[in-house]
Amino acid sequence: MVRRAPREDSRQDAPGVSAPKTTAAGNAAVSSIAEEVVGKLGVKRSALTLLSLNQKKGFDCPGCAWPDPDHRHTFEFCENGVKAVAEEATPRRVDVEFFAEHPVSELAERTDYWLGQQGRLTEPMLLEAGGTHYRPVSWSEAFSVIAEELAAMSSPHEAVFYTSGRTSNEAAFAYQLFARKLGTNNLPDCSNMCHESSGAALSETIGIGKGSVLLDDLYQSDLIVICGQNPGTNHPRMLSALERAKREGARIVSVNPLPEAGLQEFLNPQRPGSYIGKGTELADRFLQLRLGGDQALFAALGSLLLAAEDKVPGAVLDRPFLDEHTTGFAAYAEHVRSLDRDEVLRATGVPWSQIEELAEEFISAKSAVVCWAMGITQHRDAVATIREFVNVLLLQGNIGRPGAGVCPVRGHSNVQGDRTMGIWEKMPDQWLDRLGAEFDFQPPREHGLDTVDTIRAMRDGKIRVFMGMGGNFVRATPDSDLTESALRSCALTVQVSTKLNRSHTVTGRRALILPTLGRTEKDTTGGQEQVVSVEDSMGVVHGSRGKLRPASSQLRSEVGIVCGLAERVLGSDDVDWCAMAGDYAVIRDHIEAVVPGFTDYNARVAVPGGFVLPHGPRDSRTFSTPDGKAHLTVNVLRPLEIPEGRLLLQTIRSHDQFNTTIYGLDDRYRGISNGRRVVFVNPGDLHDLGIADASYVDLVSEWRDGDRRAERFRVVSYPTAKGCAAAYFPETNVLVPLDSVAETSNTPTSKAIVVRLEPVP
């Protein structure tokens, strides 16, 4: 019996508002999980899935990339992990009848939430040119449609192969090989919009674009500074790690424009005390910084550490480390010693005394870790900001020793793994050399398109075929109206998906939906149970084995889709796609030959818990920079000037959301229920602007090419930093100009949009 979701878009956007919470998880999280279990999964599927979720012989959570502790709890998940699983394991189906009932034009009017609640896709669907409805199509016909369009290209660079961070290592490796065998490096991915800035800054300063911290380092650290991150919603199991670090004596500092419940008090459901409200206060300090103020903050911290060293030479800086392992100290010191304090105060919006207190935390800490997420990476000067993080850590030798290091916390479960597998438009020549040697061909060397450049190319009519491996491209990207019309310029759009989303309603002249297996489902491609692997935010690679029977017998795995398509388009002359699809161990053997750090891949991924990838700076203070040194850098401060009567807006997630997937319409921690079109504004700003709490406004962003509008948001008076507002994406991605990007990384500046609020009735 096919279960159907409610057809009407019942819950219109009428947000309820109550006081924000100061505690995270606890009973509310448990009842939220119970709701998912009873409401969506049912007891049997819950047992099958939740007892395997994040277990060593189970499957990896399709949610975020937070690592698993060596000792796993029976219930090794958070409420948002359960929501992610429930979305995948839902018994609801989007099948042929559904598509016959709903024309694309109607689906395009539906909310993201409604589309996501319709359930799992069941078979390949084709939208013919000029068609109004998707119709079923065989896999073979689907591959032929793609092959036809690829063959019609005058250059392989007219095709783009986008990847969302849920794609497994094996599928990602096969996907990049297919694209490069076709002759293009057009491999944009969701990392372009999240931690690209981290990769750029870390590669330049320490020689590797990944974090150096493992869970044990957090437990052993004296000081953990968390910048521009809301772990309570986006990496909830991080709260357990912070609680343990706290119990081991760590000091925790939150640096954020918003007071997030997750960093105030954590009621750990794994602890009986939490059920009677006995939690753990996490942050010892909260610096409520202005958006984009982190670069100035850390530059000031550097100047204060130097000043303290001047007073008591040898008491603060790790001179032996600086002398032996770094370069650039003199220029850096001269720069930060000449910092303009007023400029720092204008940029940070916090009193100097708070900056001094944080400097004291670094001075008295024997080891320190800096963690960050999108609140840092999605700014014009994100790369400079992360370089300042590295500067401060290098001063005291806080890298390459226990309890210390850099910790960019990744969003999507395998976004780091995909990059390691070659999903990048500009892989280094040595990597491409090894790929060419392994498969006996000349990989393309011309750098490809990242996400923002892909949208520009589509806008300019240069892209014929767009293929999305998972994700929801039109909702994850900036400048929604422009992006949607750009995507419509393609001859063919192909979406490999598990569930319905808006990217299925914004199509090229023809469109295909290719339904794939979820992480929770058994993968028996090639007639045997297959294991896939992923890499978490801390560089730990481990296996994942689905447990559930697939939602439909017509689903194919991501690997099966890529290899089937590649065989149809390229044939199996020099790459045995069939063998790779038949046994993923064959893919891993190829990965072992091409990707550094994957020696004995098949043997090591079979070990419960997997293995840790090498990291030169962490493992041996080896820095693979051109001169073999870690780099202290000079970063000129350029505080954003906000015109009178304007605010700086950041786009954020609600607690009932993972990236562009909307699980529900509530945001429990911020006191929002049954609605998403809200804008959080500081009460002082409302007074200055003469706008009433609970009134309605249009949000209008101002850019050199004109205004962009997001209509009718309910104003919520909220304790955000003065001058800084916040609202949910994807609804406000329409406000982010395509050309408003971070320097070097080309990441959209979704955390710093100049807006005006226009009252509406």
Ligand code: SF4
């Ligand atoms: S913390 Fe992240 S990976 Fe862990 S269960 Fe929650 S969503 Fe999944």
